[in-house]
Amino acid sequence: MPGGRKQLLLWIAAALAATAALAIILIRERRPDARHSLYIVGDPQRGSTLFYGAKQCSICHSVNGTGGHIAPDLAATRPGMPAMGWLATAMWNHAPGMFRRIRGSQSYPQLDSQEMADILAFLFRAANSDRPGDIVAGADIFQRKGCVQCHSVRSSGGHSAPELSAIAAGGATEWMSAMWNHAQSMIGPVTTVLGQWPEFSGNDMNNLLVYVSGGVGVEAKNEMAGDAERGWTVFQKRCIQCHSVRGNGGKVGPELGPEHELPLSATQFASVLWNHAPAMVRLARENGAAPVLEKTEMADVVAFVASLRYVEPTGSRFVGERVFNVRGCARCHGASAEGTQLGPEIQAHGDAYTAVSLTTALWKHGPKMVDRAEELGIAWPTLEANDLGDLVSFLNRTEK
Ligand code: HEC
Ligand code: HEC
Ligand code: HEC
Numbered sequence: 001m002p003g004g005r006k007q008l009l010l011w012i013a014a015a016l017a018a019t020a021a022l023a024i025i026l027i028r029e030r031r032p033d034a035r036h037s038l039y040i041v042g043d044p045q046r047g048s049t050l051f052y053g054a055k056q057c058s059i060c061h062s063v064n065g066t067g068g069h070i071a072p073d074l075a076a077t078r079p080g081m082p083a084m085g086w087l088a089t090a091m092w093n094h095a096p097g098m099f100r101r102i103r104g105s106q107s108y109p110q111l112d113s114q115e116m117a118d119i120l121a122f123l124f125r126a127a128n129s130d131r132p133g134d135i136v137a138g139a140d141i142f143q144r145k146g147c148v149q150c151h152s153v154r155s156s157g158g159h160s161a162p163e164l165s166a167i168a169a170g171g172a173t174e175w176m177s178a179m180w181n182h183a184q185s186m187i188g189p190v191t192t193v194l195g196q197w198p199e200f201s202g203n204d205m206n207n208l209l210v211y212v213s214g215g216v217g218v219e220a221k222n223e224m225a226g227d228a229e230r231g232w233t234v235f236q237k238r239c240i241q242c243h244s245v246r247g248n249g250g251k252v253g254p255e256l257g258p259e260h261e262l263p264l265s266a267t268q269f270a271s272v273l274w275n276h277a278p279a280m281v282r283l284a285r286e287n288g289a290a291p292v293l294e295k296t297e298m299a300d301v302v303a304f305v306a307s308l309r310y311v312e313p314t315g316s317r318f319v320g321e322r323v324f325n326v327r328g329c330a331r332c333h334g335a336s337a338e339g340t341q342l343g344p345e346i347q348a349h350g351d352a353y354t355a356v357s358l359t360t361a362l363w364k365h366g367p368k369m370v371d372r373a374e375e376l377g378i379a380w381p382t383l384e385a386n387d388l389g390d391l392v393s394f395l396n397r398t399e400k
């Protein structure tokens with residue numbers, strides 16, 4: 001097998017492992033205008049297969065370095081909030097350049113809404129996966145954070161606590177579960193011996209994990225084998241008594257819904273949990289609860305929390321109407337999207353528009369829209385991430 005192709009396949013395997021079975025849930029809230037709530041599932045694993053396979057995005061694009069280099073690496077496109085709106089508008093804004101390339105090179109790939117959701121889910125996870133850790137920095141962390149005083153790694157270090165390399169070799173999820181489950185018995189001794197609870201930031205945990213595991217790459221491990229729907233069940237069982245999601249749940253700990261900023265890579269999320277362990281454990285004890293997690297439960301909770309960050313952007317139809325006009329969509333589609341001879345009436349076929357289906361419509365009609373804009377000398381309308389939710393609300397309004 002030629003090296004490039006082999007590398008590609010290896011990368012795909014890693015990406016699949018890193019994203020396996022993570023279901024991304026887009027929960028669309030029930031609106032007064034009586035759209036039925038949607039529960040779209042985009043699967044990053046399927047998205048990866050489409051991206052590198054049938055839809056041939058990888059002819060031009062790479063993700064985390066693997067793929068073509070004609071067009072931007074899409075994992076470098078780090079989604080802001082809302083992630084969906086951000087990715088969709090990135091694609092929209094670059095449509096003219098992209099469509100010109102695609103037209104010149106091959107037959108144009110068709111994408112339905114499910115495929116688009118899968119690809120966006122894949123890009124979202126890929127942009128938030130752990131980069132390879134630094135083993136030297138990890139050894140330093142192990143010393144500096146004081147772990148070495150009690151734990152050994154491959155026989156060097158203290159022996160009052162378990163040797164850690166086997167558990168780290170199990171990957172980020174196993175490591176996180178072990179830390180979480182042992183935090184209760186560790187907090188006393190650790191704070192006594194070290195004088196304080198050692199906190200982690202940035203890439204610390206990633207580096208530590210690579211060192212402790214002996215160089216087993218975190219990203220090659222099945223660290224993200226979580227299922228968001230199962231994670232929601234775990235969350236309700238183990239976390240919701242203290243944490244709320246969109247206001248539903250306990251108020252003892254911080255709200256963990258999409259507006260609350262949290263890191264999404266497995267090891268950065270692990271750092272956040274670790275830093276807060278003393279407060280959580282103290283409260284759990286006071287409430288007579290010891291939140292012990294099974295191995296897959298940790299992965300599932302992480303998948304659930306990540307999926308919350310991938311929400312459908314919400315918006316206002318009134319702002320949307322303004323955006324539609326100010327950005328120049330109305331030039332061709334009319335002030336109320338009623339259609340002109342330059343562009344059709346915009347009407348969702350069947351279900352209401354979502355960010356995914358609007359992006360799918362762009363993908364389908366984009367080349368013609370771009371042509372039309374060029375013919376007429378109209379500048380391509382540039383959108384901002386927040387516009388998308390507003391546009392969707394505007395296009396879905398019931399009365400015209
Ligand atoms: C024939 C080459 C080609 C193919 C195939 C292609 N693209 Fe692109 N894409 C481009 C180019 C070129 C740009 C940058 C255009 C510009 O900036 O003017 C781009 C830009 C983008 C952007 C915006 C990137 C950013 O950094 O803001 C996204 C997202 C994107 N493409 C997604 C896709 C997806 C998903 C597929 C597959 C369904 C795909 N592209 C297939 C050439 C391609
Ligand atoms: C004061 C001693 C002490 C220090 C310092 C300490 N630990 Fe521990 N650690 C323990 C003990 C004791 C256990 C076993 C707890 C139990 O059995 O519940 C443990 C268990 C663990 C486990 C679970 C091991 C397993 O086999 O399941 C992990 C992971 C861990 N520690 C990580 C760390 C890290 C990372 C650091 C440094 C930031 C650290 N510990 C610092 C005493 C310590
Ligand atoms: C007994 C109450 C309690 C339970 C149960 C609990 N937590 Fe917490 N959690 C807290 C408290 C209190 C804090 C804030 C701690 C602090 O500020 O140091 C916190 C902090 C956090 C944070 C950090 C938030 C931030 O950005 O600062 C995360 C993430 C988190 N918890 C996740 C979870 C998950 C996931 C579960 C279920 C597996 C869970 N917690 C179970 C009480 C709890």
Ligand code: HEC
Binds near residue numbers: 332333361368373378
């Ligand atoms: C230069 C004229 C022009 C501009 C500007 C323009 N469009 Fe279009 N649009 C078109 C044309 C022409 C079509 C039909 C393309 C086809 O038939 O494939 C279309 C199709 C669409 C569709 C698909 C409609 C369907 O039936 O599924 C959507 C959605 C859409 N445009 C949204 C927008 C939005 C949102 C904007 C502003 C950000 C915009 N358009 C700006 C010309 C334009």
